[in-house]
Amino acid sequence: MSSAAPLDVDLALVGGGGAASLLLAALDRHGVRDLRIAVVDPVHRRGQDRTWAFWGPPGGDLEPMLSARWDRVEVIGRSGPRVLELAPLRYAMLRSGPVYERAAEAERRLGVTRIVSPVGALDDDGHRVLVRGADNTPLVRASWALDSRPRRPDRPGRTNWLQHFRGWWVAADAPMFDPDRAVLMDFRTPQPARGLSFGYVLPVDSRYALIEYTEFSARPLADGEYDAALGAYRDLLGLDPAGFTVREVENGVIPMTDGPFRRRPSPRVVRLGTAGGATRPSTGFTFAAMHRQADQVARSLAAGGPPVPAPAYPRRHLWMDAVALRALDRGLVDGPGFFERLFDRNPAERVLRFLDGATTPAEDLAVMSSTRLVPMATAAAGDTLGRLRATRTVPPPGAGDRPPG
Known part of the structure; x- marks a missing residue:
């Protein structure tokens, strides 16, 4: 094991995929220039290795990078196609190549140090985080570590x-x-x-x-x-x-699960992307929430605050996702019929905002009332019983779920 001292930085990005790339671009966009930043990842990603599809209003920082955008989409079910008008939103496609290129430009402007290495442990003493390599070599000592590596939930979900x-x-x-x-x-x-x-x-x-x-x-x-x-x-x-x-x-x-992804596993480690709860459990959609996380972290750092984004989705939406997953998994509702009813009985724009966690409680009730109520009520009762059982067997979360004092 090397005895070299770890690199001292303000911010360590552990993982260099989509979440880290969006964050680097956001830091550059918001004019964050006074932080020492390191990216630690065994792969330096380039080119077209994935495609993201998402919806949102036109404009914004992603617009120049989009491969395509659509004001209307089709949902095709047993009764034939439905053409959905999405205004004021639009559906968009973004390939990874332009995202990685913009991140590379941001790296140069921000003076980022890139360490091409797998990561093992993150040792957080409450003041600094020591990022170790897979062989336990100290790589980076950071005030904050933002970890976007894929991971499983902290414990298995009920679905x-x-x-x-x-x-x-x-x-x-x-x-x-x-x-x-x-x-x-x-x-x-x-x-x-x-x-x-x-x-x-x-x-x-x-x-x-x-x-x-x-x-x-x-x-x-x-x-x-x-x-x-x-x-x-x-x-x-x-x-x-x-x-x-x-x-x-x-x-x-x-992953599509009601298992918990803990956003703050320790005081100065923050998870982003799927590991930080950006994946919507009922659909698997991730990109829009991942982009929001990047912008929130960059805005906070630019204002001198901590790099901690808001929860990706309201708690009531995560509960509704758990109920929907249970209903689908137990065969209480027909999968295609479930989604067809959502789009049949609601404006497309409301459904898409609901799936993004951006609807009001009143709109949530409208979406819920468009599903089949008896099977969904059965699923909700089963979910409640499962939660009660879990509270008897799982210890309460520790101090890692709370910000440092």
Whole structure:
């Protein structure tokens, strides 16, 4: 083990993926110039390794980097397609390459030190955090450590699903797609015995699009099963495989669970991204909350405050997510029907704001009343019983959940 002294910094970003990249760009955007910053990650990410889709109002710092944006989307169910007008919001697609490029520019302007190394322990004494390598070597000593590495919940949830998917980036020989309309959810795909599946289509132009197959279920598929499902969805869309080329393949697995992700595991360690609660349990959507976290941290640091973002979603929404997951997992509601009813009985803009945690309590009641009340009440009762049982077996959270005094 090396005896070299660790690098002293004000802020250590542990993990260098999407959450850290958005934070670096936000720090640069908000004019944070007087902090010593280090990024510690075994991989220096570049290029197009993932695609994010999200909704929000037009404009903002992400607008120049978007690959595509849509004012209307389709949800296709058993009764056919529904065209949803999203104004004043819009659905947008952002590829990782421009995000990583902007983060690299921010690194240069901020004078960031990058340490290409896996991370082991984070030793927090309440005043400083010692970031150790996988071999226990001291790498960085920081006033704050922002940890965005993927992790499981602190304890298993009562319901534990995954959003898992595979997508093909296809380039067609002739126009095949409507670039003015994305397919948000297409429930004509065969449904698993436990869970739900859907396809979606995000067209960049008439000849280039991302076609994806997604499942919400307890475990991922085997490799060949994803290609078979995508091939079947391609045929369902009526696309001739001889007329296009698959340029890239994307895969992903995202947790959907009511298990807790502790945002403050110790006084000066703050988690971001999925590890910090940015993933919406009922849908797996993460990007918008991850972007909000980055902006909140940067604003606080620019004002001389601590780098601690607000909770990603209101507690009442996390409770509703736990109930919805339970209802879906126990077969109390039909998965495609559940989402179809949400969009049938509410303005699309309200549903999207609800999924982002931005609705009022009155709007929440309107969304809840659009679901099937008896099975949801059964799920809520079961969730309450599960919580009561958990309080008898799980110790209360420690001081790590509270800010330092």
